[in-house]
Amino acid sequence: MVTIKDVAKHARVSVATVSRVLNNNGYVGAETRKKVMTAIEELNYSPNEVARSLYKRGSRLIGLLLPDITNPFFPQLARGVEDEAGRHGFRVLLGNSDEDIEKEMDYIQTFVQNNVVGMITATNHVDYDMYQSLDLPLVLLDRTSSSYPAVYADGREGGRLAAETLIKKGAQRVTLVKGPAHVKPAVDRYRGAVEVLGEADVDFSVMSTTSYAFEEALNWAEELFKKFPETDGIIASNDIVGIAIIHEALKRGKNIPEELQIIGYDDIPQSRLSYPPLTTIRQPAYEMGRRAAELLIQRIGQPQQEHRSIQMPVELIERHTTRKDDQE
Amino acid sequence: MVTIKDVAKHARVSVATVSRVLNNNGYVGAETRKKVMTAIEELNYSPNEVARSLYKRGSRLIGLLLPDITNPFFPQLARGVEDEAGRHGFRVLLGNSDEDIEKEMDYIQTFVQNNVVGMITATNHVDYDMYQSLDLPLVLLDRTSSSYPAVYADGREGGRLAAETLIKKGAQRVTLVKGPAHVKPAVDRYRGAVEVLGEADVDFSVMSTTSYAFEEALNWAEELFKKFPETDGIIASNDIVGIAIIHEALKRGKNIPEELQIIGYDDIPQSRLSYPPLTTIRQPAYEMGRRAAELLIQRIGQPQQEHRSIQMPVELIERHTTRKDDQE
DNA sequence: CTGCATTGTGTAACCGGTTACATAGAACAT
């Protein structure tokens, strides 16, 4: 490994001078600068980030904690933060918590041990000691809290929008699929939907599910049709179960959207690929990730700043699992 | 931040002693050990990984370079390596190359700057200087090379298997979708399929595509049916375009699998969710990631070892876009 | 010509760990 000392020796200057040209601070003579530059070139030197980080007490790393990148909603968030972070010279240390506190704490410890300069986390547990005692810039992503800045989409509004849409399009017996109770955004959108359904002139039932896992999505769908065979409008807890429901409905010979309307949540990329393509409530995932990184980097610059949260708009993406306007 | 010095002071011993109890090496008296342990507890101390890494010239980080975690095949690889790495106390620094050499080189630099102890990479460019001059344990994932150990699935065999299956099930006019030319595994499976199709008594045509992106998948599908409306068997370049093809076929009123059979590649989780569920060639992605991490960690232990590659089996997953055996 | 500010460069302390080496007491062998 070629170190700053090698460069210094090669250029016949001190390490301090090399460091100064690297960081472009302090005084360096034009002549000297050139010598150093060539030495760096010739030795193909690149500074050790670890050493720098030790002295500076801060790396160029950002910790990113997500529930599970295997769920197609999250890779988009991740790319958003990664791309924006990269644009500012930061890199991402990624952790999947699987919504498990143990893992979450482990990762946070790792982040701290590696001197990350900030953290972005999609957690339901900001109120734990672990976070409280952290004195790092921190931004919540896809989650909210009164104590930290956050970037999130309005789940309640999303839930309302889904329910309103279904009602407006003439669904009479709505089934609302409720996501896992320990996942905050899932309950937000559930509540939003219930608010609207409760006020409207429709029958509705709720089916609870306990996970978003692919493997179980088809089971939820099957269970749903067993319990509520007469339903003519389904609000899925997310696009995955939405797509699973399309599958199951088609299997049972239901006509979509004439007999049965379905509306998903998230607008993951594959929801336009289903047939019929899934109507859904879009969360701008990539953009959310990007904004979170932006916010974090801003706070790394001025940590004192009072915190600002960003609520992103949700949006109805009308595809073909809902009817063309069926005004009452 | 609480450092080893604070602990030492608090326990009235030297930093060396604290370090010795932390690492469980050297001699430490029972009494002293206890004192140190309590001090650690009381101060809630956890050692700074950066400092350790500097001295040891090696962190507990592994660099993982993937094309794009937004493509659902890769998150599974990523989880495989992450989980296995975690089991051995390693963490993952993730980079998305987008199959772009610039980005790839940037990430590699970041990895070495951060003293990663090893790298796992899905690259088509192992032969570049960047890699040659690297003296880190390195394993290829989902790619091959004669110079490095690799974990990959047999693409040629997968292509053959897909073609054989379609032929055996009675397809007469096969369309083979060829993936991007610069992605190695894509051309392997293409070649495998061509081998079999060339020998068989069927007509076949090839349609070239230049990306795996979601946004374009439907366009490829549309183009395919325009160019080859009479096809009765399609080998998709991966499951995403497979699913897009199902969509387009259904839209055009084709009966699947009676009129048209489709076979995908990868077995991403969502391919069982399509309707009809997609028959596909499975690559054991999670397991591949896991094995790659395993292999890498092994090599970190004994770097001299001559390198072993692991070829994982591909497997036909018969779902409902192919017919129940239609023996000739 | 003198004094002060500006420019250029080097020396060494520092970041927070690990470990080689020194030192000393205890245990054991002869």
Place this chain on the structure above:
DNA sequence: ATGTTCTATGTAACCGGTTACACAATGCAG
């Protein structure tokens, strides 16, 4: 009793950077 080995602990060098500080040369004002 003495030498040797084992156990226990501390001191200080080291990892590869950054930067405070010291010092010298130069420029410029008065």
